[in-house]
Amino acid sequence: MIRLLKSFLVITLFITALPMAGQAPAFEEMEFEPDSVRAAYKPAGKNYVYLRSKRGTNGLNRTATADAVTSAEVTEIVLVFSEMDPSAIAEREESNRERWENLLKTYPEFFQYSTTYKNVCQCNANGDSASFKKMQGFYVYINGEIPKVEETKTEPPVVKTEVTPAATKPVTPPAAATGRVTTQQETPPAEKPGTKPKEKEAVAEKEKPVETVKEPVREPEAPVAEPVEEAPVVKEKPKKAAGVVKPRRAKDAKACRQPCYGFGDEDLILFFKDNITFTKKQRRKAKNRVANVRLQIHFDGSIKKVMVTGTEEAFNLQVQEVIKGMNNWNAAVKGGVAVKSEVRFTLKYDKETKSMKPFDIVMNPRPSPKCPCVTDSEIFGD
Numbered sequence: 487m488i489r490l491l492k493s494f495l496v497i498t499l500f501i502t503a504l505p506m507a508g509q510a511p512a513f514e515e516m517e518f519e520p521d522s523v524r525a526a527y528k529p530a531g532k533n534y535v536y537l538r539s540k541r542g543t544n545g546l547n548r549t550a551t552a553d554a555v556t557s558a559e560v561t562e563i564v565l566v567f568s569e570m571d572p573s574a575i576a577e578r579e580e581s582n583r584e585r586w587e588n589l590l591k592t593y594p595e596f597f598q599y600s601t602t603y604k605n606v607c608q609c610n611a612n613g614d615s616a617s618f619k620k621m622q623g624f625y626v627y628i629n630g631e632i633p634k635v636e637e638t639k640t641e642p643p644v645v646k647t648e649v650t651p652a653a654t655k656p657v658t659p660p661a662a663a664t665g666r667v668t669t670q671q672e673t674p675p676a677e678k679p680g681t682k683p684k685e686k687e688a689v690a691e692k693e694k695p696v697e698t699v700k701e702p703v704r705e706p707e708a709p710v711a712e713p714v715e716e717a718p719v720v721k722e723k724p725k726k727a728a729g730v731v732k733p734r735r736a737k738d739a740k741a742c743r744q745p746c747y748g749f750g751d752e753d754l755i756l757f758f759k760d761n762i763t764f765t766k767k768q769r770r771k772a773k774n775r776v777a778n779v780r781l782q783i784h785f786d787g788s789i790k791k792v793m794v795t796g797t798e799e800a801f802n803l804q805v806q807e808v809i810k811g812m813n814n815w816n817a818a819v820k821g822g823v824a825v826k827s828e829v830r831f832t833l834k835y836d837k838e839t840k841s842m843k844p845f846d847i848v849m850n851p852r853p854s855p856k857c858p859c860v861t862d863s864e865i866f867g868d
Contacts, residue, residue, distance in 0.1 A: 510594035513587055519793050520802045522607040526617040527566045529625055533632055537593075537624040539565060539585040545592040550635045552626070556595040559629040563589075563601060566625065568608040568618040575800055578607075589624055596626055607803070733785045736822040737867045743819040743860060744853030745783050745827040747812070751847065758833065759841040761808045775842070777805050777833040785824040787814035805833060805842075819865060820851060827851060 535552050565585055569575065582605055590597060608618045747754040764772050777796040784790045792809050794802040818827035828850040836843035 510590055510597040513583060513590065516586070516597075516603055517795055518799070519602065519604045519795060520607070520799055520806065521604060522609045522803055522806070524610045524613065525608075526614065527564075527606055527608060527621045531627065533628055533630065535626045535628070535632060537589070537626065539567070539623045540588055541581060541584045542588070543584070543591075544588070546588050546624075548592060551632065552593060554633045554635045555626070555628050556593065560596045560598050560601045560626060561629050562604060562627040563596060564604045564606055564625040564627070566606045566608065566622050568613075568615070568622055570611055570613065570615060570618070572611070579799060585624075593626075605799070731786055733824040734817075734862075734866055735824075736819055736865050738865075739822040741819055741822045741865050742854060742857035743816065743865055744857050745818040745829055745849055746816050746859035748816075749861075750859045751844075754847075755839075755843055757812065758808070758844060759839055761811065762805070762833075762842045769840070772835045772842070775801050775833075775835060777802055777842075779805065779809070779831055779833060779844070781809070781829045783815050783817060783827045783829060785817050785826050787817040789815070790826075816859060816862065818849075818851065818853075819857075825851070 535549075535555055537546055537549065537552055540546055565582060567578075567582065567585070569578070586603075608621070610618075747757065775796070775798060777794050780793040780795075781789055782791040789809065789812060792806055794806045794809075796802050815829075817824045819825070829847065830849075831844040831847040833842045834845050835841075
């Protein structure tokens with residue numbers, strides 16, 4: 487009996503949890519990855535549906551293409567907006583909130599458990615406003631191909647208007663019919679007395695103007711070129727793509743190194759201290775600023791991707807722009823080969839240094855105590 491009650495309770499909880507799992511999140515529950523571009527946004531890949539964003543509270547206009555992918559797996563939703571004036575940042579949060587809530591209202595099916603959300607700002611005072619406006623909106627990326635759907639266009643009805651025939655004007659008969667002559671007639675030349683009909687015809691032929699027929703001018707014919715034997719086509723071998731870099735190999739096949747900036751954590755702390763500065767007014771609110779940073783490091787040490795999340799979007803963008811000016815990192819080395827890695831840390835205000843300082847640094851792959859931060863010359867023998 488107890489087992490039956492337990493199984494009944496489990497089934498009941500599962501059924502009640504089903505609508506909650508499929509329910510779209512509220513705007514306050516969503517986490518956004520901010521980004522900015524200087525030129526017009528370029529979509530990443532082809533498997534996406536575009537929707538024109540809109541402010542207000544009336545939702546978005548539904549499209550046949552978007553309706554066709556409501557049951558697909560949505561991997562990422564990107565909102566692209568433009569700011570040509572630096573002062574527009576003050577209204578950014580409210581404007582983007584209205585845009586996202588309109589999408590939530592129209593297509594709640596797109597907001598799934600594994601979906602990531604991103605805000606991309608086309609921020610450039612000297613940018614092409616026409617190109618920026620053309621790319622604004624939502625880009626809904628799905629896992630799979632976009633089905634081909636014909637968008638139905640509603641044309642305005644054609645209004646038929648009755649045309650009343652115009653009053654017909656009375657047609658005046660020609661002069662010949664009325665017997666009146668309105669134009670001067672040419673009088674034939676006076677005949678000479680005593681001329682016979684045959685002589686009259688001869689005189690008329692002589693008086694006729696002689697027509698001169700021009701022969702067409704013939705253009706000189708171009709010399710016919712003799713056929714030239716074509717040289718045999720030699721197929722060139724395909725060239726290797728330029729810029730392809732392979733992971734470096736260390737002298738020691740067992741060598742390892744943790745991903746690090748400069749000579750270690752001290753150089754990372756010094757970088758943010760020198761590059762993130764505040765005025766006196768900003769320093770008062772700096773204690774409440776927190777940003778979660780996630781970096782993807784390529785095997786050549788370059789930063790492949792930057793993701794910054796936090797409570798203040800303007801500060802997130804500031805941190806992101808600062809990180810773009812970083813030098814290359816010392817790439818992680820595992821088993822004597824340089825590998826890709828990921829570094830996460832939290833930027834908080836430090837009272838001692840009076841600057842933003844990285845805390846809780848986590849690396850993947852996790853470094854071993856036997857894998858210190860050393861230079862390339864030490865590990866690769868440059």
